[in-house]
Amino acid sequence: MTSPARYPRMASLKSAAEFRRHISTLPIPMEFDDAVETGPSAPLAQPFPWLSENVPSRNWIGRQIGNRFCVLPMEGWDGAADGKPSELTLRRWRRFGQSGAKLIWGGEAVAVRPDGRANPNQLVFLEQNKSSIASLRATLLEEHKARFGTTDDLLVGLQLTHSGRFSCPNVKKRREPLILYHHPILDARVGISPDYPCMTDAEIAVLVEDFTTAARHAADIGFDFVDIKHCHGYLGHEFLSSVNRPGRYGGCFENRTRFLREVVSRIRSEAPSLEIGVRLSAFDMLPFRMGEEGHGVPESYTGLYPYAFGADPSDPLQVDLEEAIRFLKLLQDLDIRLVCITAGSPYYTPHIQRPAIFPPSDGYLPPEDPLLGVARQISITAQLKNSFPQMTFVGSGYSYLQEWLPHVAQYNVRNGNVDFVGLGRLILPYPDFAADVLAGTPLRTKSICRTFSDCTTGPRNGLVSGCFPLDPFYKSLPDAEVLRQRKRAKAQAGK
Numbered sequence: 064m065t066s067p068a069r070y071p072r073m074a075s076l077k078s079a080a081e082f083r084r085h086i087s088t089l090p091i092p093m094e095f096d097d098a099v100e101t102g103p104s105a106p107l108a109q110p111f112p113w114l115s116e117n118v119p120s121r122n123w124i125g126r127q128i129g130n131r132f133c134v135l136p137m138e139g140w141d142g143a144a145d146g147k148p149s150e151l152t153l154r155r156w157r158r159f160g161q162s163g164a165k166l167i168w169g170g171e172a173v174a175v176r177p178d179g180r181a182n183p184n185q186l187v188f189l190e191q192n193k194s195s196i197a198s199l200r201a202t203l204l205e206e207h208k209a210r211f212g213t214t215d216d217l218l219v220g221l222q223l224t225h226s227g228r229f230s231c232p233n234v235k236k237r238r239e240p241l242i243l244y245h246h247p248i249l250d251a252r253v254g255i256s257p258d259y260p261c262m263t264d265a266e267i268a269v270l271v272e273d274f275t276t277a278a279r280h281a282a283d284i285g286f287d288f289v290d291i292k293h294c295h296g297y298l299g300h301e302f303l304s305s306v307n308r309p310g311r312y313g314g315c316f317e318n319r320t321r322f323l324r325e326v327v328s329r330i331r332s333e334a335p336s337l338e339i340g341v342r343l344s345a346f347d348m349l350p351f352r353m354g355e356e357g358h359g360v361p362e363s364y365t366g367l368y369p370y371a372f373g374a375d376p377s378d379p380l381q382v383d384l385e386e387a388i389r390f391l392k393l394l395q396d397l398d399i400r401l402v403c404i405t406a407g408s409p410y411y412t413p414h415i416q417r418p419a420i421f422p423p424s425d426g427y428l429p430p431e432d433p434l435l436g437v438a439r440q441i442s443i444t445a446q447l448k449n450s451f452p453q454m455t456f457v458g459s460g461y462s463y464l465q466e467w468l469p470h471v472a473q474y475n476v477r478n479g480n481v482d483f484v485g486l487g488r489l490i491l492p493y494p495d496f497a498a499d500v501l502a503g504t505p506l507r508t509k510s511i512c513r514t515f516s517d518c519t520t521g522p523r524n525g526l527v528s529g530c531f532p533l534d535p536f537y538k539s540l541p542d543a544e545v546l547r548q549r550k551r552a553k554a555q556a557g558k
Contacts, residue, residue, distance in 0.1 A: 070432045072420055073465040074513065082467055091438040095470040096477070101503035106477040107131045107469070107484070108501050110216060111166075111455070128483075129165035129216030131476045132497035133457045135403070135487040136169030136222035136290065136342065138181055140522040141529075146177065146187025147195040151527055154536075155491075156199045160206030162490060163498030166483050167203065168340070168403055168457060169222030169290050175270075175277040178241065179225030179298070180232040182522065188223065188277040196221075197284035210498075220288035220340060220401075221281050223274055227298030228253050229410055235525045243301050244308040246370055248350050248362050249411065264310050267322060270298075275329040278337060288338035288401060291326055293390075295416065296408030299323070300344050303372040303390070316386065320393055327397050340401030341394060345387040345443060346373030348380055350411035351427060359414055359427035373406075382443065391451050403457040403485060404444040409519070415439065417488070418463040419514035424553055425523050426516070433514070437463050441471070445480035456482050462489040465511050469500045488518050492533035509533070517546060524549050 076082040079097045086093050100106060110127035141151035148156075152171070159170050173186045173196070180187060188196060200221075204214050228240040228249060238253050242261050250259075262270075278289045293299040302322045305313040312321055327339055348371055354360035361380060368379040375383040394402060407416035414429050418436035422428055429436075440460035448456045458481040461468050472484040489496055493510040500506070510533055517531045524546060529537035531546055 070420060070429065070434075072513075073434070073463065073467065074508075076467070079470075082470075085434070086438075089432065089435050089438055091435060091442050093434075093438040093441060093471065094474050094478075095467060096474045097470070099469040099473055099500065099503075101501065105501070106473050109476075111482060113218065113455075127216050128218050130163070130497070130501060131472075131483050132162070132164035132501075133166040133168050133403075133483040133485045134159050134162055134164045134170055134490055135457075135459060135485040136172050136292075137487060137528070138172045138185060139528055140182050140184045141527040142184045142186045144183065145192070146174070146180075146185070146189060147192050148186060148199055149184075151529070152186070153199065153202055155529075156203045157206050158494035159490065160203035161210055161498070162486070162494050162496070163211065163501055164486065165217050166457070167217070167219040168342070168485065169220050170203070171199070172222045172224045172292065173277070174232075175223050175225055175273040178232050178239065179227075179230055179273075181224075181226040181229055181297070182231050183233055183235060184527075188221075188280055190280065193280050193284055196280075200285060218287050220290055220338070221286045222290040222292050222342065223277050223281075224292040225270060225273075225298040227296075227301050228255070229296060241298065243298070243305045244313065248364065248370075249296075252350075252411070261308070264312060267312055268325075271322065271325045271329060274326045275333055278326075278330045278339075279334045282334035282337040286337070288340050289330070290340045290342050290401075290403070291323060292342055293323065294342045294344035294405050294408075296344075296410050300372070300408075303386070304347075304370045306369045316389060320390065323393075324397065327399065338401060339397075339399050340403065341399060342403040342405060343387070343390065344372065344406050344408070344416075345404050345447060346382045346384065346415075347371035347407050348374050348412050348415060351414065351430065353427040354430075357428045359430040382439075384443065384446065387447065388450060391447060391454065395451060395454060400454050401457075402454055403459065404440070404447060405459040406440055406443075416460075418460060419516050420463075421513075421515050423516040423519035423523055424550060426519075433463050436460065437471075441475060441480070445475065448480055448482070452479075457485050458483070459485045459487070461485060462487055462512050463514055465513065466506060466508065468496075488512050488514075488530075491518055492530035520550065521546050 173188045174180045228242045281289050349361045351359040367376045369376045371379045373387045375381040418433035437460045444458045475481045489512040515532050522528050526542040531537045531543045
């Protein structure tokens with residue numbers, strides 16, 4: 064495989080002048096502040112007003128979210144076979160509480176039923192798992208209060224999901240997909256035959272009940288909101304591209320958003336105190352694959368390609384936000400004001416979803432400067448925020464920025480381009496990154512995520528999820544040696 068060094072690494076950009084000079088070469092502009100402010104008046108330290116004046120039954124009237132950092136939801140690979148959290152899961156949530164971020168967007172992607180798991184160790188929100196999932200929230204709150212003195216300004220949610228065509232609930236590496244339509248490219252990747260059955264409208268109605276039940280459980284144990292996940296190629300996201308599906312849940316935009324509307328209606332009826340958010344892949348592209356030299360190349364496809372929500376059907380490598388804007392207008396009409404913007408899918412367009420200089424073991428080398436992927440997400444989030452200023456936006460894709468993350472984050476929050484800056488994989492090796500930025504403490508450079516992608520390579524090889532290169536705890540686990548051996552074997556095979 065070709066070396067990834069064709070693009071400058073972020074750690075090599077030592078000064079603001081060097082960073083600005085490199086950004087100037089990108090086709091998408093990106094701005095940043097030369098100096099990061101600290102203290103109560105700093106942009107990233109500003110509280111965010113959280114008002115629900117039109118819905119008096121909800122819990123957060125007049126309260127504030129304490130700062131502008133958000134922990135993004137991640138898919139864990141370390142739960143128990145029955146869908147309960149393990150000690151490793153508790154450790155991760157304990158560290159979320161220590162992070163200093165005042166918005167916890169799920170922390171975890173939790174399947175609403177067993178067949179919706181993306182891996183056999185993902186959490187499942189069943190009745191018998193309520194108390195153990197409640198312990199995650201309780202642990203996070205305890206740690207946060209112990210370090211920061213209060214949880215009154217902390218908003219904690221849970222992401223609810225069904226993995227759809229990427230479901231792998233029972234045996235690692237054995238897909239058991241549930242699909243809404245036959246996809247001309249992705250079916251082959253998941254091993255779906257032309258006669259494989261699609262979910263029926265009646266089965267979707269049952270799924271609506273499952274999401275509602277999970278949301279009611281979340282409300283019962285004290286979560287402030289749930290995220291009805293519509294991103295990354297999972298089932299909620301697949302609804303949005305079901306243009307060729309017949310019946311009530313496919314074809315026109317109204318039908319493709321019917322699932323969301325039905326889930327929201329049921330949650331509002333059965334758990335009226337619960338806020339609702341949506342994490343949205345606002346744009347997508349034609350799937351990519353590994354090319355001859357190891358770099359990602361788009362799949363071959365002729366004719367219109369309507370299967371990428373947020374892309375131009377006549378040129379599916381170009382973003383078209385028309386339907387994403389319609390979707391956000393729908394959220395606004397449904398009184399959903401929490402939205403987290405992301406892109407694409409880790410399964411077929413990881414370079415636009417999770418920019419990295421080093422791909423996971425089964426991935427391709429970046430086909431573009433990963434910094435361009437960051438700039439694209441930031442720019443599109445700003446466009447959408449400008450169109451919906453009353454909605455609360457969380458941005459994604461920032462981890463690749465490394466030492467420059469606070470500088471770019473501050474600029475975008477200060478200028479109203481985004482309300483909260485999301486932290487995902489960076490949190491794994493450096494949980495208190497946000498706290499250090501807000502306190503003006505020098506960053507621990509040896510703990511900053513360098514996008515080695517071992518947090519993905521490990522699970523793809525059947526291991527637990529964690530930062531094996533930088534977190535001493537994971538570095539000491541037996542899984543770390545297994546991972547090193549498998550990466551070494553792959554590298555030897557690729558020579």
